[in-house]
Amino acid sequence: KTDNSLWCWGANGFGQLGNGTNTDANTPQLVDNTQKWIRISTGQNHSCAIHTNPGLPNHLYCWGANNNGQLGNASATNSTTPTRTGPTQNWTGIATGWEHTTGISA
Secondary structure, eight states, X not given: OOSOOEEEEEOOTTSTTOSSSOOOXXXXXXXXXXXXXXXXXXXXXXXEEEEEOTXXXXXXXXXXXXXXXXXXSSSOOOEEEEEEOSSOXXXXXXXXXXXXXXXXXX
């Protein structure tokens, strides 16, 4: 694909594939094809990605396990779909760890 759509596969017990389920997948699963995704990072049981739209700031989305707030959405609830992270805009970098996330905002 050359449309910057977002795909994930593998273990999915916490919704870390972002496809709205908790079912493991051994083939690529479409997460989203309506945005222009430019960066992605995966942690132990969560994933995060940056999307961009021309002329607008870059937004950060995360999904999967959230027991330590690693999704950055002011909750501790897991998410099986991408959830916008915080009020900060224009994210330029993202890194995920075991149960934490770090980002760079321009």
